Amino acid sequence: TIGTTVKLADGNEMPIEGLGVYKMTKEDELINSVKVAYDAGYRLFDTAQMYGNEAAVGKAIKDLNVNRDDIFVTTKVAEDNQGYDKVIASVEESLKKLQLDHVDLLLVHWPINTHFFKTWRAFEKLKEQGLTKSIGTSNYGMLHLQYLATKANEMPVVDQLEVHPYLSQQAMVTFNKENHIVTQAWAPLGRGRIFEDPIILKIGKAHDKSAAQVILRWHLQRGDSFIPKSVHPERIKQNADIYDFELSDEEMKLVDSINKNTRISQEPEMVY
């Protein structure tokens, strides 16, 4: 079911599927989306300092009126807030906005040269202090992670990457698996660019499922965590309704075959 979790390398459990809230700028729309998602079984909510909606997420969570341990909240430190002191101060600010005493997962939003290791030291400190349960990265490739490993006391347990059938990132997914890092797919639906793909539509027809459902099922079966975004109640529910069918090996290979290595975002730069 949608509540299924994956065990992270630090021992914590993370729901495999979650709701992304990027570009949810209207407070009432965000609050409603979180409520609809929770009722549909979602437990993971993915925000970021950069989205400017942590306070609305805080209100939405408060409105749910559930046990803190019942939900899993991720936020990400913005590029401008990297550096030891800035990370600490900005996360304290994020927690205030979220009205929480800790987040479940804290991610470095984007790899940058400046303060590369100091940022990570602050992440390790925040975990030690209990302000976040787990620490991870986003948009880090192999070389970023290998560079981080030269000085890290603890490695990221999650790497959130742009992954969808047009950017399957197989080498990165394999690398992360070998290093006990869970790959979490952002823009798992390719932000809508894949819905007209004939192969996806054909597979959907065979299972009486939508293109979005086929794509999310592909993520599930290859072992990705994924955080689709929608503000439409029907779509939020639809995206959770992927646990009653299965893609065959042949169908999985067909979806693998439409990879184009095309990105929505720019390619993260190297650090040195």
Ligand code: NAD
């Ligand atoms: P997505 O792939 O989740 O696509 C979202 C879009 O697809 C929605 O705007 C909606 O129009 C459409 N959609 C969703 N479900 C649908 C359905 N069932 N039927 C038809 N259309 C549907 O793209 P995203 O929002 O960019 O990514 C998801 C989340 O990932 C974000 O909300 C955010 O939390 C996270 N994210 C992280 C980063 C990062 O750098 N770490 C970058 C971008 C996004």
